[in-house]
Structure formats: C-alpha cells, structure tokens
Amino acid sequence: MKFESLAAFLLLCFIIYGCSKKNNPTPQIPAPTSVTISNFTIPSKYIDDVDFTILAPGSNSNADFSYISDDPAVATVKGNTIHITGVGTVNITVTQTATKNYTAASAKTTFTVLPNIYIAGSSYVTADGNLSGVYWKNGNINYLEGHGLGTDIFVQGKDVYVAGSISDIGAYYKPGYWRNGVKHLLSNGSGETSAIAVSGTDVYVVGTTFSELDPNDIHPTVWKNGNIMTLPNPLDINGKAVPKGVIVYNNKVYIFGKTIGSNGTGSSPIVWNGDGSVFMLSKEKIVYSVNSLFFQGNDLFMCGSIYTNNHYLVYWKNDVANSIINASANEDAYSSMTVVGSDVYITGTDLAKGTYTAAYWKNGLQTELAQNAMAMEIASQGKDIYIVGASYLSYNYYDYIPVYWLNGNLIKLSGPKGTNATSIAIIDHK
Structure with a gap:
C-alpha cells in the first residue's frame, strides 16, 4: 500500500514538471547581426611615397580591422600601415572578426602604386x-x-x-x-x-x-x-x-x-x-x-x-x-x-x-x-x-x-x- 502511494506521488510530480517546462521554455539567443563594411578605398601613391596609415572603412561593428595585401611585390601591410615596395596594382583586403553580436565580414579594394x-x-x-x-x-x-x-x-x-x-x-x-x-x-x-x-x-x-x-x-x-x-x-x-x-x-x-x-x-x-x-x-x-x-x-x-x-x-x-x-x-x-x-x-x-x-x-x-x-x-x-x-x-x-x-x-x-x-x-x- 505504501509502495502504491509513492508511485502515485512520483507520477504526479512528473506531470507537474512537464507542464511547468511547457509553460516556461528555454530563452533563445538572438542571431548575430550581419556586418556591412563600406567606403573602403585607398588613394593611389607614387613609388617613393613614405609608409602611410590606411583610413579605416565604415562598419556597423566595433570589432578591430585587419588588412592583408595579395602582392607583397607592390605593397605590404603591417597592422594598418602600408609599405610600398614596387609599381603596380594590388588588392588590399580588410577583415572584421566575428563577435557575440556581429558576424565576421571582409571587403576588398585595389591600391595602385604609380611610377x-x-x-x-x-x-x-x-x-x-x-x-x-x-x-x-x-x-x-x-x-x-x-x-x-x-x-x-x-x-x-x-x-x-x-x-x-x-x-x-x-x-x-x-x-x-x-x-x-x-x-x-x-x-x-x-x-x-x-x-x-x-x-x-x-x-x-x-x-x-x-x-x-x-x-x-x-x-x-x-x-x-x-x-x-x-x-x-x-x-x-x-x-x-x-x-x-x-x-x-x-x-x-x-x-x-x-x-x-x-x-x-x-x-x-x-x-x-x-x-x-x-x-x-x-x-x-x-x-x-x-x-x-x-x-x-x-x-x-x-x-x-x-x-x-x-x-x-x-x-x-x-x-x-x-x-x-x-x-x-x-x-x-x-x-x-x-x-x-x-x-x-x-x-x-x-x-x-x-x-x-x-x-x-x-x-x-x-x-x-x-x-x-x-x-x-x-x-x-x-x-x-x-x-x-x-x-x-x-x-x-x-x-x-x-x-x-x-x-x-x-x-x-x-x-x-x-x-x-x-x-x-x-x-x-x-
């Protein structure tokens, strides 16, 4: 008799707990916002121009920017500074890493070094x-x-x-x-x-x-x-x-x-x-x-x-x-x-x-x-x-x-x- 009473009690608790979960679902985390990078341009320079700082583009994210050159024979990048190495046109890519609230994103521009x-x-x-x-x-x-x-x-x-x-x-x-x-x-x-x-x-x-x-x-x-x-x-x-x-x-x-x-x-x-x-x-x-x-x-x-x-x-x-x-x-x-x-x-x-x-x-x-x-x-x-x-x-x-x-x-x-x-x-x- 005691065993049957205990079983009935446990069944009642399970039903109450299940109903409680349905009424209070687990909170959903919002999806990160997509990042938009804009106004990324680098004006042309001459071969003997000194190193210069890249003007940061616009973005709806506050994450740091990083830059990379696809042709070190024309220009290299260290941090946000460009060093000219030769005449030609190079692609410079800017990237923002993902954060809790924003996705990662990148953009590309051409940079021309003139003789x-x-x-x-x-x-x-x-x-x-x-x-x-x-x-x-x-x-x-x-x-x-x-x-x-x-x-x-x-x-x-x-x-x-x-x-x-x-x-x-x-x-x-x-x-x-x-x-x-x-x-x-x-x-x-x-x-x-x-x-x-x-x-x-x-x-x-x-x-x-x-x-x-x-x-x-x-x-x-x-x-x-x-x-x-x-x-x-x-x-x-x-x-x-x-x-x-x-x-x-x-x-x-x-x-x-x-x-x-x-x-x-x-x-x-x-x-x-x-x-x-x-x-x-x-x-x-x-x-x-x-x-x-x-x-x-x-x-x-x-x-x-x-x-x-x-x-x-x-x-x-x-x-x-x-x-x-x-x-x-x-x-x-x-x-x-x-x-x-x-x-x-x-x-x-x-x-x-x-x-x-x-x-x-x-x-x-x-x-x-x-x-x-x-x-x-x-x-x-x-x-x-x-x-x-x-x-x-x-x-x-x-x-x-x-x-x-x-x-x-x-x-x-x-x-x-x-x-x-x-x-x-x-x-x-x-």
Whole structure:
C-alpha cells in the first residue's frame, strides 16, 4: 500500500514538471547581426611615397580591422600601415572578426602604386619676363636656376639632371645642364645642349657649340664630366653634324643625330660611339635625322624623318627602314619612339590637316591625340604609354600650356601659359 502511494506521488510530480517546462521554455539567443563594411578605398601613391596609415572603412561593428595585401611585390601591410615596395596594382583586403553580436565580414579594394613621372620643359612667362627651364616631378613644377631652356631629363637615384641652354639676359645661350635645379655651365662660349645621360659617376651631355662671330660655324660636341670632345662628320669634312641624343646601354655610350653635307647637299642619320668613332652611318641622304634610339635586347631601333616634298616619319630596326607613309611631321626634331614587346610606338606632330595635331603611331597606324597640340617625346612603363607636349589655347604668342597624355588621356601640368613640356623620364623603382 505504501509502495502504491509513492508511485502515485512520483507520477504526479512528473506531470507537474512537464507542464511547468511547457509553460516556461528555454530563452533563445538572438542571431548575430550581419556586418556591412563600406567606403573602403585607398588613394593611389607614387613609388617613393613614405609608409602611410590606411583610413579605416565604415562598419556597423566595433570589432578591430585587419588588412592583408595579395602582392607583397607592390605593397605590404603591417597592422594598418602600408609599405610600398614596387609599381603596380594590388588588392588590399580588410577583415572584421566575428563577435557575440556581429558576424565576421571582409571587403576588398585595389591600391595602385604609380611610377615617379619626371618631365622637363621651359616657361617663357616668368617674373622677369625671361625664359626659364623647369621640370615637374609627379605634376609639381620646379624652376631651374637662372635663365634657360630645358631640353632633356635624366634621373639617377635622388638626382635630377636637365640638359639645356643657359643664358644671361641679352646674351647668347651657353651649353650646360642643371643638377637638382643648380646650373652647371659646360663652356663659356656659345652653344646649346640637346640631351643628357648619366652612368655611374659619368655625366654625358651632347649638343653644339658655335662662334658668336659666325653662328653658322657649328661644332657637334659631347661633354664627359665637363671635358669637351668634337664629333666628326665622316659624310662630308666640310659639312656639319648635329647630335640629337645620347644613351648608355650595356655600359656603352651611343650618340645619335644627323650629318649635313656641305652646301646643303642632303643629310644622313648617324650614330657615334662614346669615343667619337662612328657606330653607324647611313648613305641615304634623303633621310634627314635620327631623333630617337632604343635598344631591346640585341635589336637596335631608331626613328627619324625623311623629306620628299614634306617631312615623313621613318623608323629602323637593325638598319632596315620602315616608312610611315601618312605621317607628316612638322619638324625633324619632334619625333620620338619606344618599343613595348613587339609593338613600335612613335610620336610626333602631324601637319596633314593644316594644323598642329599631336599623334602617335603604333606599328605604323596613327592615333590622334589632339588638334592644336604638339607631341614632343614618348616613354613607356609596363603597358602604359606617356607622351609629353603642349596644347595651344590659340595661335597667339605664348598661348599654350604644358600637358602629357597617359594612354591617350590628356593631363594638364601646372605652370603659366607659355610653358611647354619637352622630355620625360619614368622611374619605376626607389
């Protein structure tokens, strides 16, 4: 009897407990809120920019951010600080870890590291009304000491060299160059320089000297560390020679330009070695000049112009000429080339439409950049093509501005009207 009473009691407790659980269920924990990361962007920088802090994106979570780069050859990340290692585009991923109330989340943005862009030129509108050499680094203008004309630019490490012609007020130009904005005269006599190259501690400058008594008495000249050497004209001892440029390739110096026969009997392209001996001389007197020289491996490319009732562009690959039939250049001095893979790019100013038209030719096919503009020099970095020149606002004197084109897109440079851009150097390393 006692056993039956106990069993009935336990059954009653079980029923009461079961009813109690149904009336008071276990509390449910709310699901974490999804995280939304917004406004995650990193502006482009240049190759020699210092380390910088990433601006944190927006988020509805308070969890800490962490960042990672997918290409340490372009940029690395430590904490929230980016360190630039090379030119290119990299993906930067930001992540927030999960918390009690929020889920984990991540977002991605691209970060681009640009090469340093150095451009040389001249400004005809200065405070004292005289010509001034200038150069830009990444769009910021720098005026060179004294008065003069900037024609070519070369960058080695932290040093910026600009070749040009330096003048005193009312005097003839003197050959010289600027190093980091400070002028260096190469001669007390009159003359001008057209190009500069630096190899190790050696500075090579090419140009011409002439007598103030007879400005037509021109002497083609190369200076090595300030020491002068006159270049020969093997085509015609009584003729002239005009060097246009200089490069150093595989520790060898090449100077290029044109020879001119006596009494204006035609001209031929020529390339000298650094010691003044002749590396290459064309007997085609119809060919006017070598204006640009480019090595790719063992292949030698040159470009210049020919004259048959008008100026036309031409380029050579290993001494084989390729004419660009429909390219009308305004002057032989204004053509330049670069080679990217198997593609040959040449820039110049086309006069076929009766006005200055900045253009370039890829494997002989023309792309027009802008009318009322001049294209002066071309350079490449990776697949990017840079061309410098000037854009005319009108045909009034000094009414033009300095510009460059990046892959065909016009970019204006700082500086007053009457300023042009003539040469460019692209530096893709620190």
